[in-house]
Amino acid sequence: xxxxxxxxxxxxxxxTVKVFGFDLGGVELDFLPGQWVDLYVDTGLSVQVGGYSIIxxxxxxxxIELAIKRLPQGRVAAYLHDHAKVGDEVELRGGSGGFHFxxxxxxxxxxxxxxxxxxxxxxxxxxxxxxxLENPVELxxxxxxxxxxxxxxxxxxxxxxxxxxxxxFTVSRPQGGAWDGRVGRIDLELLREHAPTQDSLYYVCGPxxxxxxxxxxxxxxxxxxxxxxxxxxx
Numbered sequence: 001x002x003x004x005x006x007x008x009x010x011x012x013x014x015x016t017v018k019v020f021g022f023d024l025g026g027v028e029l030d031f032l033p034g035q036w037v038d039l040y041v042d043t044g045l046s047v048q049v050g051g052y053s054i055i056x057x058x059x060x061x062x063x064i065e066l067a068i069k070r071l072p073q074g075r076v077a078a079y080l081h082d083h084a085k086v087g088d089e090v091e092l093r094g095g096s097g098g099f100h101f102x103x104x105x106x107x108x109x110x111x112x113x114x115x116x117x118x119x120x121x122x123x124x125x126x127x128x129x130x131x132x133l134e135n136p137v138e139l140x141x142x143x144x145x146x147x148x149x150x151x152x153x154x155x156x157x158x159x160x161x162x163x164x165x166x167x168x169f170t171v172s173r174p175q176g177g178a179w180d181g182r183v184g185r186i187d188l189e190l191l192r193e194h195a196p197t198q199d200s201l202y203y204v205c206g207p208x209x210x211x212x213x214x215x216x217x218x219x220x221x222x223x224x225x226x227x228x229x230x231x232x233x234x
Contacts, residue, residue: 002093003027007086008063014147017069017116018081019055022092024062031095032103033057033127034120034203034231037064040091041076043083050076053119053231054095055151057127064092067150069116099231101127102201108136110195112186112214114206115143120231121205122151129158129165136164138194142186142210144172146179168194188217198222205231 001024009021031037036053056065070081084090101124109128111121118141128137139159143149149169159167168190170182182190195202195218202223204214211230218228 001027001029001031001095003091004089005064005092007084007088007090010084010086013067014150016148017067017150019065019067020080020084021063021065022090024064024092026062029064029092029095031058032100033123034100035095035097036120037066037092037094037096039066039076039080040093041079043075043079048075048079050074051096053123055119055122055126057123057130059127059130067116067119067122097231099203099205099229100124105201106135108197108200109138110200110202111137111139112195112202112204112206112218113139113141114186114210114214115148116150117204117206117210117231118150119205121203122155124203125155125158125165129162134164137162137166138200139165139167140170140186140190140194141167142170142172142206146171146174146181166194186214186217188220191217191221195221198224198227200227202228203231204228 005022005024008023011019013019036051038049038051040047040049052066054064055067068077070077113121155167159165171179172185202218
């Protein structure tokens with residue numbers, strides 16, 4: 001899909017992340033949960049492009065949502081955070097990428113996210129929930145601060161209403177008394193508790209060091225490389 005979209009909503013969901021809603025304007029976007037799109041933004045000086053995972057699902061016709069984090073090297077993200085407003089038009093191309101939900105897979109899913117790496121995985125989780133699929137799902141999510149555990153209440157609500165879905169959250173650097181949950185990074189103990197089977201399909205997404213560490217940990221569980229899907233962008 002390639003076309004001009006219109007920003008319909010902007011929501012700050014964490015100190016560093018905003019969710020942008022886009023009206024596709026009748027243009028059909030064909031994508032699978034977990035895939036991404038490119039945004040082309042005219043800053044006034046040049047046209048910049050940035051790739052972002054879709055957090056909505058294909059079941060939501062006519063619109064998509066993107067959760068965009070402000071990063072030091074992210075010119076498009078900085079422009080959108082500082083200047084974008086409802087009604088602005090943005091060129092969009094996609095969906096793209098080989099990291100996505102595989103409709104033919106009917107077995108267990110293990111979704112492992114670090115920080116903003118939750119974005120493609122929340123699309124997969126929402127799709128399983130909205131489609132009433134029977135795939136058991138374990139979602140394990142780590143962030144540096146409680147405020148950066150994006151969509152935590154929604155994820156917990158999905159798990160609460162689906163007996164086949166469980167979730168676990170951990171924070172590596174909590175400050176003050178705002179967090180009473182698990183502290184630390186995702187480790188083998190947490191994986192063994194929430195990802196006990198080798199016949200699950202694993203999705204891992206996060207910063208490079210997270211991606212590398214978790215790929216090793218998952219392999220240490222005895223999971224074959226063919227059962228691990230990985231996504232990293234920066």
